[in-house]
């Protein structure tokens with residue numbers, strides 16, 4: 001978050017930092033930890049056992065929809081056990097320590113997946129390469145015959161990052177424009193009936209206007225955070241009615257980022273499994289930002305060591321970006337496909353605690369993109385009146401974090417709203433039981449820490 | 464908002480020191496703390512204090528009294544007093560430039576109209592308050608005083624006079640906009656401000672008090688929670704897809 005006192009004074013929402021960075025390529029880590037679940041996706045079931053030797057790009061897990069998960073490195077399965085993921089949930093994960101071995105070939109991947117590569121459909125190819133086909137709904141139960149690429153009417157490619165301080169999409173668009181345009185024409189062959197929209201930063205739009213072919217609608221987005229909220233922009237540019245809670249695939253719309261577009265094209269054209277991810281590592285100094293390409297499952301600690309951010313001694317590490325990201329318990333958490341950035345906060349930049357009393361100043365209401373009565377929800381939750389809080393529809397909140405950002409009393413408004421959603425449908429007697437909901441995972445977390453320590457000492461991980 | 468400063472600018476020149484002490488006590492302990500402190504008081508503490516002091520010690524709230532000890536080059540009478548008694552004829556004693564520059568008998572700070580306007584515009588530009596309440600308040604004053612003037616041009620003052628005299632603009636920019644006691648949604652803010660402005664002119668014209676600003680603000684403060692039930696539409700709600 002930009003700690004400019006003038007911005008704070010004028011209650012300006014954070015603006016987005018856009019810069020041109022070179023991309024660092026991170027070498028293979030000593031071990032990777034692959035969680036068996038990604039936010040909103042189906043749970044994966046693993047196909048390996050402890051002690052198995054695995055080779056790079058080998059399929060180690062599959063979810064109920066058939067989407068595969070590949071190991072980014074060759075080595076040995078060291079352990080399978082629950083860990084804390086970057087999303088703050090406790091889920092099983094496969095830990096693989098690095099060893100010898102070549103990458104598996106494309107034919108072997110398809111063989112493992114169970115399809116002849118010559119007969120594979122686009123869906124099969126994507127699933128075998130570890131990508132959820134974007135025209136399929138996220139939950140298995142919603143999938144039906146009509147969810148085919150031909151049925152899609154809108155394709156929205158997002159050429160910017162929502163979060164301030166993260167600039168992956170912008171840099172990829174700037175550095176690999178030709179690949180992106182190739183990706184567009186490729187998407188046209190898969191989804192012939194769709195209109196294609198490219199959302200890009202306002203300044204960048206001017207530069208590329210001449211190079212983008214006419215059938216792609218180029219839309220410019222202004223560089224401040226609230227103008228970039230995807231939940232707001234996509235209905236506008238995809239011509240669908242505003243409903244940010246519904247799966248876009250169910251509304252005949254595909255929304256993918258530039259990075260995902262490149263991955264998707266590479267998966268089908270070059271049969272390249274999805275095992276790497278771009279990240280922006282940032283702190284409060286925009287000049288320090290670094291962009292790095294990691295293997296899935298690399299721990300935060302090794303990323304910070306590699307990018308030389310560990311000398312900064314962060315007080316808090318936020319995975320996902322300063323506005324919507326989640327603060328991490330520990331720097332051993334692995335990062336995977338859903339995380340776009342790491343933001344480091346020093347001691348001075350952290351504001352925590354219950355905040356002050358609400359003074360009814362209405363800053364939160366003015367900034368909220370959805371017109372929620374944020375201050376009232378916050379007050380009701382403060383006094384544990386969840387029934388009344390829910391009359392103001394906290395479930396509509398898109399958790400953009402703007403209200404907390406502008407609140408002069410520094411109240412944790414988004415957390416209040418989350419509490420209202422969590423306890424809203426229950427009766428008032430059911431108070432949040434903080435005690436027991438935290439205790440049991442903590443025990444397991446202790447185990448995770450001790451096992452991680454053991455892992456660091458083990459001969460396999462030490463070279 | 465710094466309550467003590469607001470109280471100070473509302474007090475007349477030459478109030479005894481003990482009145483200030485009592486006022487501060489009322490403001491902090493009765494007006495604010497007794498109702499739950501910051502963010503919980505139902506009415507503006509400064510206005511509550513001012514109203515209690517005016518009713519309890521009316522003899523100390525005569526702005527012209529200061530003229531006994533100081534020699535000012537201004538018409539020696541409280542502007543509102545004169546308009547109440549003489550209407551348009553009294554108004555002729557003042558030019559609007561004088562009123563704007565603060566050449567009027569008023570309390571410590573509420574007559575400095577020009578600086579109040581600058582301060583209010585700064586608050587709006589800094590996003591500390593929104594434009595709705597001041598604008599609606601001013602419209603209310605102008606609207607109601609125009610109506611009164613149409614009815615009885617002899618005994619009522621002009622809209623410009625009402626705007627620039629005594630605490631009108633202080634009320635519009637600093638008192639009515641106090642965040643805890645004012646509404647937060649756009650439409651309620653407009654109603655609240657407009658009603659306040661109209662009520663102020665009515666109180667000035669027909670009540671026994673010289674300036675009705677304290678009572679105006681107290682009354683509209685009580686309306687605020689009710690008005691705030693008019694909430695804007697939540698985006699995306701019409702589709703009815705919620706958990």
Ligand code: SF4
Pocket residue numbers: 367368369370371372374396397398399400401402403404413414417
């Ligand atoms: S986090 Fe929710 S309540 Fe707060 S501004 Fe964003 S949408 Fe509104």
Ligand code: SF4
Pocket residue numbers: 357358359360361362363364365374375378403406407408409410411413
């Ligand atoms: S919650 Fe914060 S921003 Fe919202 S009205 Fe209260 S003090 Fe203002």
